[in-house]
Amino acid sequence: MQQRFAALVVFGVLPLLGVLILAGCGPSEPQTSGTPVGAQRLSAGQYRQMVSDIFGADIKLGGRFEPGMRKNGLLAVGGSAVAMSPSGFEQYDTMARTIAAQVVDEKHRDALIPCKTAETKKADRACATTVLTKYARLLFRRPATDREIAGPVAMAGEAAEAKGDFYTGLAYGLAELLDSPNFIFRKDVAEPDPSASGKLRLTGYSKASRLSFFLWNAGPDDELLRAAGAGELDKKSDLAKQVDRMLTSPRLESGVRAFFTDFLDFDQFDSLAKDAAIYPVFGQKVAHDAQEQTLRTAVDLLVTQKGDYRDLFTTRKTFLTRNLGVVYQVPVAAEKEWEAHEFPMDDPHAGVLTQLSFTELHAHPGRSSSTLRGKAVREILLCQTVPSPPANVNFTVVQDTSNPEFKTARDRLTAHRTEATCAGCHKIMDPIGLGLENFDGAGQFRTTENGAPINASGEIDGVKFTDTASLGRAIHDNPSAAACLANSLYRYAAGRDFDPSEREWQKWLGQQFAKNGYRFPDLMKTIATSDAFYAVRDAGNGVREAQR
Template sequence: MYIHPLDHGARPGWRVLAPLALLLASACYQGGATLDADDTTGATASDAGDAGGSSDADATGDDDDDDDDAEPPPAFKPGVPVMPRLTRAQYLSSIEALLGPELPAPPTEPDTNPYLFYNIGAASTTLSELGAQQYEEAADQLSAAVFADAARREALVGCAPASPTDECVAGFLAAFGRRVYRRPLTEVEQQRWLGFADELAAGDAWQGLRYVVAGMLQSPYFLYRVERGEPDPVDPSRRRYTSWEMASRVSFLLWNQGPDDELLDAAASGALLTDEGLRAQAERMLADERARAAVQGFFAQYLDLARLDGVTRDPERYPLYTPALIEAMRTELELLVDDFVHRRDADIRGIFSTRHTFVNDELAALYEVEAEGASPVTFVPAELPEDGVRAGLLTLGAFLTMNAHETYNSPTARGKYVRERVLCEVIPAPPADVDLDLDPEDAGEGTLRDKLEAHRENPVCASCHQYIDPPGFLFEHFDPIGAYRTLDNGLPIDASGALDGTELADARALAELLKSDERVGECIATQLYRHASGRREVLSEKPGLDAIHEGFAESGFRFNALLITLITSEAFRTVADEEVLP
């Protein structure tokens, strides 16, 4: 790991921290090595995760084989372990849970989202030297802010230490260490941190604790999710996550932060090794507001809402466009997800066909619907007309705007989104030597659909575009900000298309089709599994994923039930007996 040289002149407060920094450096995790439970100190240098993914996004696809003499399907084998670093949201949320609210949010290395999810990026990317330095500086700044405030430090520690070696310090380190490490400290770890507190106190017990807190917040056991499991007595080819590791896995999935004391107490009792114990804790946590934020985080990544951040349009060309309209589109989807998951606990597949949504005044104007009481900052429920042009998430502003260019539509991007995000299918990248640029305004007469015929005339392009363009054409009645239109380049729009051989008249017909397509539910469950696992699934996990899909279907495709089905599944509780690789 990289420890930035300490500038004692410029930062005198670090003079006392220097011995601790050296100790941290000596205990740094190196890629390919495994963390020893007694090795308490150290910051991180690299992420030791392995995405473990498959090049086939639908690695769990069925082989429609009805032969009664066929061999039984293979038994479930769990995927390889990963060791993800905390995402930025997980880091900040965990810091707040440990130290309290209203602390400054320090800079950290940006998240990446290969295969949609930040957890996969956190398990497959290397932390830079700058990133390690940022964690070091953040730990110092955060601990300094807490311990400079007498009321705050006393609330954190829970007692007033008379000396660095009294019972107050020992009790705090045991309790705080359990929250930070997401497991109890070993006796060696406890004594080592007590020694640091004494060594760095310089006669001030509070100062010793301040530097120990800074050290713990740099530990790989805090910054990484160290979940290796223990030998499975039933199957030596795999490992089973410990009760403490299950507490961590459940908490990061449901709250996007480390476990609270009640969950850790359940881990200590062994309750998290049973279906009943896991279900009880999951139900408790799902009733908490923190679960709402975590669910929103999953759907924001699954639906790729970050792409709204860079959207701009020419107001002269699109008079309804404002930056506030784009933000309203994001809020609309957040409210819609919350309605399906938390308010009504409804069949989540309905999000792709519902005529119910939430609008402010700008969205109401865009959709041409009544919205009494709406204002720029007030969203109200709205019903899209039964005989109207919209139905479901794919006819709302966010999807239509994200998957369009600044001045013209992209049936290809819209069709690709349907294939990849909604149905979990794989679309290969275009050949490197293919010109991807298309300027409809310089391409002569005809509609955009006419101009895209070149995709199907070029054999290099046809194999993919004949697959992704037909569902994309279904949205041609909606322009690059999602407003309805009937003409393109002065000509009537043909918004017919197809999905897997089924001819469809328009986007409303697609919504009706998706409402009963079993792949939609399976894809949502698969995407959640990837998010929770920090990697792509592999073929050997198919029986485990099939069981999750089946449980999801039996629940009526309710997302909360899916979370509990996932948490109690073998796939979530076991891992292959392999070392974590860099």
């Protein structure tokens, strides 16, 4: 027996078993080569959240953000490519001054300024250094270097002397921190990897930022910064502990909401308009609540209930306000609060595709659009690409909703598709969108259009459906839906598209998602604890810190 055991050790069978156990008896994470260090501009939501977390929820920003850039479907990916225009910087500067002035005002200074100065009419270098060092660490998501602090401290001193007020001077110093690219941009910093000669790894603080903005859509908290400073995020077990802590925090909800806001293109609501003569029920309150409804539905299903992501396309459980109750034509008892609602089985509302955030967003101002809805399903939810229409397309037939020959969208699109140049693309969009024709351009349910009954049957990737509910079921069962979500979440988390070296990893991620029952928090954990999420490589130019 002893001999046999010795043989197992010698020939390495036991170590192999150990590896298999550690890997959860599944395929281990494929290796990737990493990507060059990068930087992302903080989103408006992240900026707001950081200011709120650091200085308090009552601090007003007093400025506007430059619009983000959506790249390959995600603002988070576009955030890695955007810089800042001079007018955009002016806005950041305005916000910086507004925020700083509030931090030092009489209402806030006792709580936010950790030192007392004896003489308020002149500079106090020691106190200014204490304050600015404290906030630089939180704003930069890492301890600031002496050089980074020196400038704002000098600025605070000069301004205090010039204005004859310590707090006014301090506000100038704080504004300089808030204007810094180290705050406005999430900059990756790499360092030599001591465990792999010649390779790079992200610093602990860079890892902390990636993790925190991904899971919470906010900067790292004190505990995460501490762990980063102590090198704990370089150890898989300690990293996993931090991820578990963050996944069980109430702040996870913010992270999930931020992802779905980006994933579902909700920024388009900012410019959404409807023809009031045709859709008088549409208004800004309804548009606001429509987004919130879907976000609440997603958070409830995915985080609170820990449900299967794919059920988002079939769930009848949602949350409503009275503004939404009017559109869905259901009672909402709560006057001001949100109220849980479950549509009955014979109701046409099932899944997010039938929610206003989808049906009203993906429609024209004065009519529904099977094409836009089909395109949105393909591009957003299935991550497929639909080619742009040729420049010389004649849309007359589609746009004329009063033509008695073509009463329904199906009639009009069938006529439109007779043009060979249009048929190819419409074939992949329209059959999906026609399944949602029971919802008009404002998302209200209807059974007829121009007096003609609406036929909401269709086919998606070979699967036939008869109505909106079965369309939702078809998308639920479509393998591309889950894969799309997994890929999008990773791209959102990393703020970039997949690297060619990540093809196997991408496949593995999808397998992990399926293995975990398509549970969204598990998918977040898979990404957050993966090597690939933090992997960086030298781009060959020796740059180890993202430049902005």
